[in-house]
Amino acid sequence: MNLLESSHRQYRQTLILGLINSCGKLYPQEQLKISYSILDGIYCEFENSLVSVREVNRIEEELKAWVNADQPITFQSGEEDGFFHCVANGKTIKSLFPPFQQSGPIYPFRLIHYPPGFILLFSNPNNPEELAPFVPPEKLTATFRETQRWGENLHLSEVKDxxxxxxxxxxxxxxxLAEALHEKKVSLVADRILEQRKNVKVILISGPSSSGKTTFAQRLATQLRVNGLRPVALSLDNYFCNREDTPKDAEGHPDFEALDALDLPLLNLHLQALIQGKEIECPIYDFETGQRKSKGLKMQLSDDDILVMEGIHGLNPRLLSSLDRNHIFRIYVSALFQLNIDPYNRIPTTEVRLIRRLVRDDKFRGISSSNTLIQWASVRRGENTNIFPYQEEADIMFNSSLLYELNALRSYAEPLLVSIPKEHPYYSTASHLLRLLAHFDPLDTTKIPFNSILREFIGGGIYSY
Known part of the structure; x- marks a missing residue:
């Protein structure tokens, strides 16, 4: 299997097909379920039983034997019913992604026992020849499992449901149902903050692109007011360094996503003063000139006020390194989509966010779907550098996904994806997203509440963005 000529996704998908074969061969009585991504791997489990360390080791040995046996993967009938029908070891498997059709050695991988299931760990695309050490992301895992249990309790685990x-x-x-869960979770976050009110002075909100952070922040502000607190927004954007002091990226361009693009000493100085009840003059950054304005905005906090700050660096400990950790409450927001099409075909959360972003960019930002697809790789690189490494720093995680959202987004996203020409460098991505959306029956969006996170992307909401 010549990975030098193929994408990292194909490498992953080939191993997944091999995993399905290996589990089916060793444990034909069990139903393997591929549940969700976790770091550089995927979490898998048997639907009706726990997986032991010995069983995981046996599956890994079988998968390695399958890889080394030079077994071909072929298409049985190409693409049908939104799937690629593949044959490996005589077993027909439906896949959302096309796998390799070659055979041979591939990049390293590992199976890790992770009760009640296991993780198939892939190499990172930035360093495909090596496997990074696996450090269990306990908070992220707990958030995934909580959402999974909720869906299972409602008998809503697959798209067909x-x-x-x-x-x-x-x-x-x-x-x-979906919106009630969101409201309950936002309320619980506000209650957690109220419980720690004697210490907490600053709320930091972060998460990857198109997670609905802005709507979440405004809904949280409402719940904080219900609890007797007065949230005060402070924009990190106003603490950008002047253009000439902005760090440069590898190509010599200003790197506005770098943490040091912010004036960290001034930010820390101002927050310490605000926490102590002192008045500050918050800078106002002019994006057109790349300079701070001569006059800033005077701010001072009263006893009931609490600062709310949103930004990509919100979970990075370096952001407010001079503040007492007890004064800070960090929240991670991400759209951790949980529905599977079937036990073997999960829906990557990254693709749900990309569909959200396509719709929002077209409706509100004047960015074509063509450019959104081109920019997405850069967005992902920024997330991998500035957001995902700090997920576990969060005090609490909020899953902004909605069970019905791809049904609702389908009618908005399909025309945008259909418009991508065949010669476009990301035409295959657009085609894949169209195949994915075809599995979802359209839903009438007029019934979606005006404070829903989805309104951030489709419009018609009550919040300003």
Whole structure:
């Protein structure tokens, strides 16, 4: 399997197909489920039983033997019903992604026992020849599992379950369930902050692109007010260094996503003063000139005020390194989509966020779907550098995904994706997203509440962005 000529995704998908074969061969009585991404791997489990260390080791040995046996993967009938029908070791498997059709050695991988299941760990695309050490992301895992249990309790684990509700004209019930969970979780976050009010002075909110951070921040502000607190927004953007002091990227361009693009000493000085009840003059940054304005905005906090700051560096300990950790409450927001199409075909959360971003860029930012697709690789690199390494620094995580969102987004996203020409460098990505959306029955978006996180992307909401 010549990975030098193939994408990292194909390498991953080939191993997944091999894993399905290996588990089916060793444990034909078990149903393997591929549940969600975790760091550079995927979490898998058997639907009706725990997986032991010995079983994981045996599966890994079988998968390595499959890889080294030079077994071919072929297409049985190409692409059908939104899937690629593949044959490996005589077993037909449906896949959202095309796998390799060659065979031979591939990049390293590992199976890690992670009760009640296991993780298939891949190499990182930035360093494909080596496997990074695996440090269990306990908070992220707990958030995934909580969402998974909630869906299972409602018997809503696969796309067909959502489609059936829509076909039965019960979409309002579905929307109400999903939105009620969000409201409950936002309220719980506000209650946690209230419990720690004697210490907490600053709330930091961070998360990857198109996670709904802005709507979450405004909904949290409402719940904080209900709890008797007065949230005060402080924009990190105003602490950008003047253009001439901005660090440069590898190509010599200003790197506005770098942490040191912010004036960290001034930011820390101002926050310490605010926490002590002193008045500051917050700078105002002019993006057109790349300079701070001569006059800033005077600020002072009262006893009931609490600062709320949103930005990509919110979880980085270096951001507010001079402040007492007890004064800071960090929140990680991400759209951790949980629905599977079937046990083997999960829906990557990254692709849900990309669909959100495509719709929002077209409706509100004047950015074409063509340019959004081109920019996405750069966005992802920034997330991998500035956000994902600090996920576990969060005091609490909020899953902004909604069970019905791809049903709702389908009618907005499909025309944008259809418009991508075949010669476009990301035409294959657009085609894949179209295949993915085809599995979701459209949903009437007029029934979505005006304070829903989804309104940040489709419009019609009550918040300003």
């Amino acid at each position: 959502i489609n059936q509700i829509i076909q039965e004209h019960r979409s309002q019930e579905l929307i109400c």
